[in-house]
Amino acid sequence: MSHTLGDPAPTPGARQAQKLRTRQALLDAALRLLAEQSLSSLGLREVTRAVGVAPTAFYRHFRDIADLGVALVEEALGSLHTTLVATLAATGEGDGEERIAAAVELIVAYVRAYPAHARFIAREQHGGVRRVREAIGAQLALFAREVAAQFAKEPEAVGWSEDDLLMLARMYVDHMVMTASALLETDDAGPVTDTARRQLRLVSLGRRHWLDAPPPADR
């Protein structure tokens, strides 16, 4: 306790560390409170009370509740982002059943590991706080672009327009969020994952036959 060596943050010190700790405590408390309400009804005092700090301390970390919400979006989708990219690369080139299983397992594992984060994203994606909605929308759009970029590298993508690839990717991303929400509402994950897999199979099947018939006259 008394030695001065081996601080993870060299110069900045113990001061900033404590600030980050309370900031994280605020985020955690907010996330916990959001299990049973929406962000737009979450009170600043409610959060600080749960942490055990004075209401005014909130302003040292966030301008308002919407600001805290945006931070939560980054926390929730940041971790998912890395694992998503990893899974994408790991199952790369793989097209069929194994990739579907991996995709569904990714989202099942995420919901099981971070249910509060998953609930927050599903809830606030269409929620009442504009800035948070936009932050989530931007992140999911980024996800879709990355999935589309991965698809573009695969042999199945020859003949596909960039726009169609993005459309396909958005389908996967949106389905991911839907599945997460469905998982949160049930206590038996079995049927939900089963349905999710079959739906992905359906889309994958449509993907394989996308170029069979010409586009419908216009375009």
Next chain:
Amino acid sequence: MSHTLGDPAPTPGARQAQKLRTRQALLDAALRLLAEQSLSSLGLREVTRAVGVAPTAFYRHFRDIADLGVALVEEALGSLHTTLVATLAATGEGDGEERIAAAVELIVAYVRAYPAHARFIAREQHGGVRRVREAIGAQLALFAREVAAQFAKEPEAVGWSEDDLLMLARMYVDHMVMTASALLETDDAGPVTDTARRQLRLVSLGRRHWLDAPPPADR
């Protein structure tokens, strides 16, 4: 006016008519206020103030805000339900491009006609008020069952299990809600409807080739 027989509302009542008028005013005001917040942050006094009625008058119509929310679900999805059934029957047996166009047009028209209702459903589907979430979930499940029942009547459905038909129907219903939400966030409906059509085309394509290959080992 004077006979005592079988009226669903026995008393014709100018009295009850006025009650329904204020009840509707409460629903309308709530829906308007929900454009920029979630139901869980909507205040009882806020609603009554917007209508121009005393706060306590609220209790004559609803037990609490959640109760009003459930009523809004019925109002929003009741009207959609009838037009959905009508469209389903009208485009019955039709499978391809024309049905896709009709489905997308249905949801575009609905969002344009009742944007506040559409926003409410999209927002509260995963929102912070349990009872409302459940009401929406039940309604959408009903929609899915009806779509599945229609599919079952069509020649393309031979060889499909009931479960797979429901899975397909849920895909369409969920996509409907997603499209509605996307339409609400943009001011140029063009690209959104275009993407929605292509996504439906993809699913429809997958549907046509569903029975090409056998299910993946299990089942």
Next chain:
DNA sequence: AAACTCGGAGAACAGTTGTTAACTGCATGG
């Protein structure tokens, strides 16, 4: 060792909230 930063506390503010109780007046049913 003194000067300075700055995360947090404390108190006070004007408003707001949901809910209760008792009341009023009018349409209704006997």
Next chain:
DNA sequence: CCATGCAGTTAACAACTGTTCTCCGAGTTT
């Protein structure tokens, strides 16, 4: 035609909200 029912009002309640201003004390810098 009178008595009842009941939609809506008024008043009051304790509790809560976001935000401001002032202050403290410990970490940091010089």
